[in-house]
Amino acid sequence: MLSPYGCCRVSSTGYARSAFTSRVARSSLKTHHSHCSGDLMPRPPHICSCGQIVPHGERCACQVARTRARNKRHDARRPSASARGYGSKWRAARDAFLKINDRCAWPGCGAKATLVDHIIAHRGETRLFWDRSNWQPLCTSCHSRHKQRREQSS
Numbered sequence: 001m002l003s004p005y006g007c008c009r010v011s012s013t014g015y016a017r018s019a020f021t022s023r024v025a026r027s028s029l030k031t032h033h034s035h036c037s038g039d040l041m042p043r044p045p046h047i048c049s050c051g052q053i054v055p056h057g058e059r060c061a062c063q064v065a066r067t068r069a070r071n072k073r074h075d076a077r078r079p080s081a082s083a084r085g086y087g088s089k090w091r092a093a094r095d096a097f098l099k100i101n102d103r104c105a106w107p108g109c110g111a112k113a114t115l116v117d118h119i120i121a122h123r124g125e126t127r128l129f130w131d132r133s134n135w136q137p138l139c140t141s142c143h144s145r146h147k148q149r150r151e152q153s154s
Contacts, residue, residue: 085129097135106142113137117147 043056050062081087094116104111117138122128138147 084124085126093130097132098137101137103137104139104142105136106138106146109139109142111139111141114140115143117143 045053045055048054048060048062050060052060052062054060097116098113102113104113115138116135118129119134119136120128122134128134
């Protein structure tokens with residue numbers, strides 16, 4: 001049987017045998033062979049729940065609209081940053097903390113810290129919110145990537 005590219009034969013084991021060389025390619029058919037420029041095979045599109053055919057790696061317009069509507073509902077219910085305790089008093093305390101602790105505390109990072117993170121999420125508890133031993137300096141990247149993932153999993 002010929003591969004989708006027409007240059008290689010596919011054996012029963014799922015490996016391709018090139019018509020140009022006798023060497024067995026040790027790659028799956030998802031990648032094109034090195035003698036054929038090494039391009040990746042295009043990924044197939046998927047069908048959205050609304051019935052639209054959507055290219056691989058993209059989102060359907062209905063999915064984007066649903067996400068925007070959900071985010072808008074969430075933001076409408078959420079109190080302002082100032083109402084959650086992040087007002088001028090917090091900004092002054094944060095700036096003073098970052099002057100003393102200017103490097104990211106995430107192991108192996110060491111980038112310039114731009115955020116003060118609560119080690120134990122305060123969930124609106126004032127005592128825990130202002131407890132400086134519960135603060136750690138983080139760079140935006142580590143806060144967005146590592147810390148948020150850890151909080152969402154717990």
